[in-house]
Amino acid sequence: MGNKVTMSVELLDGKFDNVFTKLEACGRICYNSESKMEEGTAIPYIEKLLKAGHESVIEHDGMVFYVADQYRDSIVDLITSVSGSTHLKISEHKWKMSKSYIISGNFRAWRDHYRASFKNPIAATSKAFMSTHLLALAIKDFGISKAAQGISYMGLTSQFRPNSNIDLEMKHLTATFRIDNVSRVMTHQLVRHRPCAFSQRSQRWCNESDLKYVMPPTISEHEIDVPHNTFNSAIIEAKNRLNQLYEMPGVRKDDARFVLPNATATNIVMTATLNQWRHIITLRTSDKASWEIRDAMKLIYQQLKERYDFFPEIETANA
Numbered sequence: 260m261g262n263k264v265t266m267s268v269e270l271l272d273g274k275f276d277n278v279f280t281k282l283e284a285c286g287r288i289c290y291n292s293e294s295k296m297e298e299g300t301a302i303p304y305i306e307k308l309l310k311a312g313h314e315s316v317i318e319h320d321g322m323v324f325y326v327a328d329q330y331r332d333s334i335v336d337l338i339t340s341v342s343g344s345t346h347l348k349i350s351e352h353k354w355k356m357s358k359s360y361i362i363s364g365n366f367r368a369w370r371d372h373y374r375a376s377f378k379n380p381i382a383a384t385s386k387a388f389m390s391t392h393l394l395a396l397a398i399k400d401f402g403i404s405k406a407a408q409g410i411s412y413m414g415l416t417s418q419f420r421p422n423s424n425i426d427l428e429m430k431h432l433t434a435t436f437r438i439d440n441v442s443r444v445m446t447h448q449l450v451r452h453r454p455c456a457f458s459q460r461s462q463r464w465c466n467e468s469d470l471k472y473v474m475p476p477t478i479s480e481h482e483i484d485v486p487h488n489t490f491n492s493a494i495i496e497a498k499n500r501l502n503q504l505y506e507m508p509g510v511r512k513d514d515a516r517f518v519l520p521n522a523t524a525t526n527i528v529m530t531a532t533l534n535q536w537r538h539i540i541t542l543r544t545s546d547k548a549s550w551e552i553r554d555a556m557k558l559i560y561q562q563l564k565e566r567y568d569f570f571p572e573i574e575t576a577n578a
């Protein structure tokens with residue numbers, strides 16, 4: 260028989276000493292290798308993932324910049340290009356008589372922006388953007404130089420607190436949650452939400468021979484044993500077949516996994532802005548949503564409310 264598991268949800272922001280360790284943890288969830296995290300492993304690990312093309316891991320945090328309106332003309336190209344970008348966000352911020360711009364995006368979005376503009380007039384500004392902080396340290400290709408005039412770095416997207424301006428916070432502030440021991444059914448629903456960031460335990464690289472699984476309540480709590488026993492038989496059968504395939508010469512682990520059921524337990528990390536979380540929680544805690552994603556979203560909602568007292572009220576279904 261496999262191992263029946265119970266869901267847990269954890270807000271990762273504030274848990275790590277620095278952003279690189281956070282990104283390392285997000286990446287390592289995919290390979291079940293968190294036990295290898297030590298001092299000094301983060302940056303080489305992130306570099307290794309980027310080199311292998313596993314770039315989505317650097318979407319789990321990002322940078323926010325401030326542009327004072329008096330510099331608008333000198334960096335108009337940048338502002339225009341950011342306005343047209345799917346993954347960078349810009350807000351006009353009016354305060355008394357003055358106007359400014361808040362621009363945010365995850366590390367990958369900034370990296371892509373820099374690459375795309377390498378040979379055009381935006382390049383100098385973008386390069387300065389990239390090099391002010393961030394992955395300038397982790398992604399060696401950018402080097403470090405002074406920030407362009409008129410642009411100041413305001414901090415990580417996971418830490419952005421613009422003096423109680425709730426609209427700006429909802430739009431630019433991000434939250435990252437680790438969700439453990441949920442089914443592949445649930446994570447398939449989760450990854451439909453755009454444009455959030457995800458890193459998920461890989462069935463290609465992780466050994467699933469124990470076959471951890473999630474059993475839905477109408478089966479686990481059924482008054483008679485038949486549904487429970489039927490479900491268990493299916494799990495035992497899948498586990499046995501998986502382990503047989505693992506032993507067969509010439510069969511790859513990532514092919515053997517095709518016999519795994521939807522109930523297979525998985526771990527996933529998800530990052531979204533607070534506005535996106537509000538949308539997802541509203542949709543997925545309704546009585547139309549399925550029980551597992553609803554339970555996860557209720558836990559996420561609770562933790563967001565605890566951390567950010569301004570996070571809006573959402574009516575969640577008890578179903």
Ligand SMILES: Cc1cc2nc3c(=O)[nH]c(=O)nc-3n(C[C@H](O)[C@H](O)[C@H](O)COP(=O)(O)OP(=O)(O)OC[C@H]3O[C@@H](n4cnc5c(N)ncnc54)[C@H](O)[C@@H]3O)c2cc1C
Pocket residue numbers: 451452453454538539542543547548
């Ligand atoms: C009860 C329920 C049943 C469902 N059943 C099915 C099903 O049977 N089959 C199925 O395939 N899916 C199903 N879904 C998934 C659903 O269709 C969405 O794909 C999923 O919920 C993602 O939510 P979203 O599209 O609102 O927004 P997100 O992807 O979270 O995006 C947030 C918002 O961004 C905007 N947006 C994002 N991308 C685009 C775009 N490309 N164009 C325009 N606007 C965009 C929209 O305003 C959107 O509301 C179901 C979802 C629910 C809650």
